[in-house]
Amino acid sequence: MDDNDIKKLRWYNVALMAFVSVWGFGNVVNNYANQGLTVITSWILIIALYFVPYSLMVGQLGSTFRHGKGGVSSWIKETMGGKIAYLAAWTYWVVHVPYLAQKPQAILIALGWAVKQNGTLVKELSTLLVQSLCLVIFLIFLWMASRGITSLKRIGTIAGISIFVMSILYIVLAITAPALRGIEVATPNITLSTFIPDFNFAYFTTISMLVFAVGGAEKISPYVNNTYNPSKEFPRGMIALAIMVAICALLGSYAMGLMFNSNEIPADLKMNGQYYAFQILGNIMDSATGS
Numbered sequence: 001m002d003d004n005d006i007k008k009l010r011w012y013n014v015a016l017m018a019f020v021s022v023w024g025f026g027n028v029v030n031n032y033a034n035q036g037l038t039v040i041t042s043w044i045l046i047i048a049l050y051f052v053p054y055s056l057m058v059g060q061l062g063s064t065f066r067h068g069k070g071g072v073s074s075w076i077k078e079t080m081g082g083k084i085a086y087l088a089a090w091t092y093w094v095v096h097v098p099y100l101a102q103k104p105q106a107i108l109i110a111l112g113w114a115v116k117q118n119g120t121l122v123k124e125l126s127t128l129l130v131q132s133l134c135l136v137i138f139l140i141f142l143w144m145a146s147r148g149i150t151s152l153k154r155i156g157t158i159a160g161i162s163i164f165v166m167s168i169l170y171i172v173l174a175i176t177a178p179a180l181r182g183i184e185v186a187t188p189n190i191t192l193s194t195f196i197p198d199f200n201f202a203y204f205t206t207i208s209m210l211v212f213a214v215g216g217a218e219k220i221s222p223y224v225n226n227t228y229n230p231s232k233e234f235p236r237g238m239i240a241l242a243i244m245v246a247i248c249a250l251l252g253s254y255a256m257g258l259m260f261n262s263n264e265i266p267a268d269l270k271m272n273g274q275y276y277a278f279q280i281l282g283n284i285m286d287s288a289t290g291s
Contacts (some may be wrong), residue, residue, distance in 0.1 A: 008228040013153050014237030015110060015244065016160025018174040018220040023245050025167055027213040028252035029273035034206040036262035038197035043249045046210045047242070055242040058217045059235030066230040071221035104134035109272075117279075119272045152223070174255030177284050187262040194262065214245060215268060 009017070029251065031039050068074025070085075072092060079086035105122065108130065112121025120129055127169045144151055178185050187194070198205050217238065227234050259280050269276065 005067075009153055009223060011227055011233040011236040011240065013157055014220060014223075014227060014234055015240035017152070017156030018036060018241045018243055019160040019164060020156055021216040021219040022165070022214060022241065022278065023167075023275045024163060024249060025170070025252070028167070028249065028256060029212055029277065030270050031213060032253050032256040032260070032262075033265055033269040033273060034209060035203070037194050037253070037257040037263060038203075038262075039210075040195050040250060040253050041197055042207050042210055043246075043253060046207070046214065047246050047249065050211060051214045051245065052161070052242050054214075055217055055238040056235070058221065059238030060222050061249075062224040062238075064233040066227075066234070068226045069222055069225060071224075072218050075221070083279050084143045094105065100138075101134075102278050104137035105130070108133060113272075113275045119275065164244055164248070167252055170281070171248075171251045171255045174258045174277075174283050175251075177281065178258060185258050186260050186269075187257045190257065194257075196236075199232055216248075276277075 018027055035042060064073050068078065070077070070089070073085045073089040108122050112119060115121065127131075135151070144155060192255045210245060220237075224230050224234050227237075256277065259277055260266065260273075266273075266276070
């Protein structure tokens with residue numbers, strides 16, 4: 001393997017970078033807040049009927065049009081023409097403007113929890129200061145992205161490993177916590193019926209959030225040409241992505257049911273749930289060890 005091959009992405013780099021784009025612990029929290037433990041059935045349906053085929057299609061299209069640097073736009077140009085590709089690129093950009101705009105604020109919320117152990121930091125700062133800090137964070141990430149594929153490879157790999165390890169850590173700790181002395185499962189009487197949703201109008205309005213939660217794998221498509229042996233390694237990375245997301249979604253949702261009562265979900269769980277989850281785990285571990 002020469003120096004150019006060393007700089008290229010391997011299948012695990014592709015999987016971890018895509019995992020950052022697709023997944024976050026907040027996806028588990030937000031959808032659990034909407035559906036409770038019945039979300040596990042929803043995840044099974046979405047993963048089987050949507051996410052796995054979607055990941056495989058991204059892998060197939062990426063390896064087929066591996067010389068196209070425009071990602072989804074390149075794929076549509078090759079299959080449906082330039083006009084449709086332009087419209088696809090424009091709409092893809094527009095819908096991501098509000099999505100990207102909220103990311104710096106999410107970083108500030110995380111910093112607030114790291115420093116103050118609560119979610120009040122953003123509320124205490126002035127609107128102008130929050131906007132200014134978000135702009136600075138956004139520009140820093142733009143600069144990091146401009147450093148080239150090597151920088152993205154390192155950052156994406158580190159971020160992907162961190163998110164996956166954090167998700168697995170929470171799952172392991174939450175599942176083992178009820179085994180500790182004096183710790184009870186938050187959701188009482190968990191049976192098979194607990195996981196079966198009512199297939200009514202309200203249910204179908206919330207299940208769309210799961211589709212949104214597992215979108216984003218196509219963001220890695222512009223880097224197909226930077227992948228070592230794209231025809232084999234890129235699809236392999238998409239398969240690994242699907243497995244990682246399935247593990248985190250199913251086991252993570254079950255772990256949430258052990259920490260939060262599925263029948264009495266806190267009102268602000270969507271906003272601060274991922275921090276509450278680890279805060280509760282920390283309190284459980286402290287009480288179990290007597291510290």
